[in-house]
Amino acid sequence: MDADVVGAVNELTGRWVRSLGPGNTVVSGLGLWPLLAILATAADEPGRAELAAAAQVAAADGSRLAVQLIDALDESADLHAALGVWVSEQLKLAESFGEVVPAPVVGMLTGQSAVDKPKLDAWTTEHTDGLIREMPVVIDPDVMLVLASALCLRTTWARPFTEQIKRLQGDWAGSWHWLERTDHDLDSVRRYDDLTVITVRGDADVDVLLGLGSGDVVGGLLDAAGRPADGVPGSALIEGSGEVAPGVQIGKTTSARPDVRLSLPSFQVSSSHDLLESAELFGLSAVTSNPGERGHFSAISPAPLAIGQAKQEVLARFFATGFEAAAVTTMAMTRAAMVTRHERRLDVVLDRPFAFAAVLRESRLPIVAGWINSPTEAGRTAD
Incomplete structure (x- = not known):
């Protein structure tokens, strides 16, 4: 697998996670990167340069590398990957379409949600093994x-x-479902300065890394993922005393040789991301703007196209016998004049005492009026 692509996906993932607020979350930079790379090849300037910078790829190579990445991922024993493209029956395609938006299968869109959405949802269900059922x-x-x-x-x-x-x-x-196991693989634990990295090995070709420490833990963990032989191994840490790494204490065992006891809660986390809320982060600022009749993707179609939707659904589960995760990332192009704008709004929340009245529209004659002193009590369903 191309080392530069691995580095680009790693960097995108870390940048994305660091941009999010506190709380449980999960993202898939791996799911997003191929779409950004393909769009970089397909886009006109200035969007072409923005997307190429976000994906850290030469724009001319993006589409080719994206397909190569998907194909390489699909060769894994534990990981399945797919790429899909669906085009409206009403869209006139440019002659270069097949060169800039390659895909194993190009499907058609009728523009009717009742027809198209079940088809896209079925594709999603198939390629995530049912973990995500709606695109x-x-x-x-x-x-x-x-x-x-x-x-x-x-x-x-x-x-x-x-x-x-x-x-x-x-x-x-x-109350938590708590997981625990003991084994003799001391070097599954490594200390990278102020970060502890624990490797939980899968039985095929996937491992799950757990990071514990201070500062930029996600960035440190992603960096450590690329340096698995670096850091201080557990076989050296075992010679210390007290806390020898964040979250790692020296204890006693009844085993005939040193071992590692790993304890953590089972967890499940899922997230929905609207990528247009952070358009600049993903190089989507220019291609989501409305340029009038010119459009942003002349290599796809002479019609004025822009990105109108960009979203990701992703989940991850860590449990006693294994780990599973799925992600579906989508980009939808609309005619440029139809791009959805994200404007400011007023959010009004009546969570304090308030009055109400019903009136006749023309005469303003009050029909009923009242006062809600406790909105939470008023909101209860009557028996």
């Missing part, structure tokens, strides 16, 4: 082209965990 895209007559990627990962631990219900206090207060 995150709104279909209407203005949608001229949909470009999508799908990823599905299922791996089984080489050494499974035991599971128990554990009651925790503080920030983790509540």
